[in-house]
Amino acid sequence: MTSILDGVDLRTQLAGANRLELLLFRLSGKQLFGINVFKVQEVIQCPPLTKIPKANPVVRGIANMRGKTISVMDLSMAIGSVPLDDIDNRFVIVTEYNCNTQGFMVGSVDRIINMNWEDIKPPPKGAAASSYMTAVTQVDKELVEIIDVEKVMSEVLGASELIDSQSLLEGLDSSKQHILVVDDSVVARHQVTSVLDQLGVTYTECRNGREALDQLRLWASEGRDLLPWLALVISDIEMPSMDGYSLTSAIRKEPGMESLYVILHSSLSGVFNESMTSKVGANQFLPKYEPNVLAKAVSDRLRVHQQEHGLDD
Incomplete structure (x- = not known):
């Protein structure tokens, strides 16, 4: 089964072109699910598992793989099935x-497909908050659900959202500054906005790059002077309709927005993503999710923005 990922390095050329490849799989039924190949290291037959006392029931055990111990989660259980x-x-x-x-245990693995992010759609309004869908698409007339993995991991593994705010707030006046947060995951957006709430800065949320670009254009059409007000854009990379790379490229070509500060904040960690961040013109890449790291990056940017535009007068 590992052969399904042969040549995965060649797929990195899809990034930045608003394209992706999905690994399709099924859980306990006929429903088809998808996961971005970029996040997949390999696919294997389930190895022997060692149970962990008092662990979350979703964690079926741990396995030793290539000298590394990993947790294996039952993805069917994790989404309530x-x-x-x-x-x-x-x-x-x-x-x-x-x-x-x-590791995520699944029932069976189907195949890999090449798609355009524009063909990946947000879930129906109202569905995302109560389900584990972060996006949907169709393959051969069959509905494919893309799972909100951030939500799964937050529920199973937990994550602290508290920051060392006292040191970060010193000398910071965030009252005249604003941030645009872009992420298709409800949980990921909440993690980011929790940090921003602790820093006392206002923000606007968008679910994907297309919504974010539309919002920026709306502000501009209303006559808002973006650069002194909008301190930065914090964007995920993987999103339906328009990914973070394409959003950044579009911002850099948009009159009056070329110098907006953009942080790409993604679970797609790795050297390649840092390289792509530079290629598309983003200012910074941050892997998810370390609240203090995010808080420091935001507070540092707010201070610079504050000084650049005389907002501390």
């Missing part, structure tokens, strides 16, 4: 999210 049975005949998708390696 029935546990996978006959685990010896199931598969594990080994992924890297938020700078951590973990």
Whole structure:
């Protein structure tokens, strides 16, 4: 099954072209799900698992892989469905999210498909908040659900959202500054805005790059002087309709927005993504999710923005 990922390095050329490749899989039923190949290290037959006492029931055990111990989560259980049975005949998708390696147990693996982000749509309004869908698409007339992995990991593993705000707030006046937050994951947006709330800065949220670009153009059409007011844009990379790379490229070509400060904040960690950040013109790349790292990057930018535009007078 590892052969399904042969040549994965060649797929990196899709990034920045608003394209992606999805690994399609099924859990306990007929529903088809997808995950970005960029986050997948390998796909293997489920190895022997060692149970962990008092662990979250979703974690079916740990496995030793290539000298590294990883947790294996039952993705069917994680999204509220029935546990996978006959685990010896199931598969594990080994992924890297938020700078951590973990395995997701799935029922079966289908194939890899090449798609345009414009064909990946947000879930129906009202569905994302109560479900584990972050996007949907169609393949051969079959609905494919893309799972909000940030939500799964937050619920299973937990994540601190508190920051060392006292030191970060010294000398900072955020009252005249604003931030645009762009992420298709409800949980990821909440993690970012929790940090911003603690820093006392106002923000606007968008679910994908297309919404964000439309919002920026709306502000400009209303006569708002963006540069003194909008301190930065914090954007995810993976998003339906328009990804973060394409959003950044579009901002750099938009009259009056060329010098907006853009942070790409993504679970797509790795050297390649830092290189792509520079290629598309973003100012900074931050891997998800370290609240203090994000808070420091934001507070540092707010201070510079404050000085550049005389907002501390």
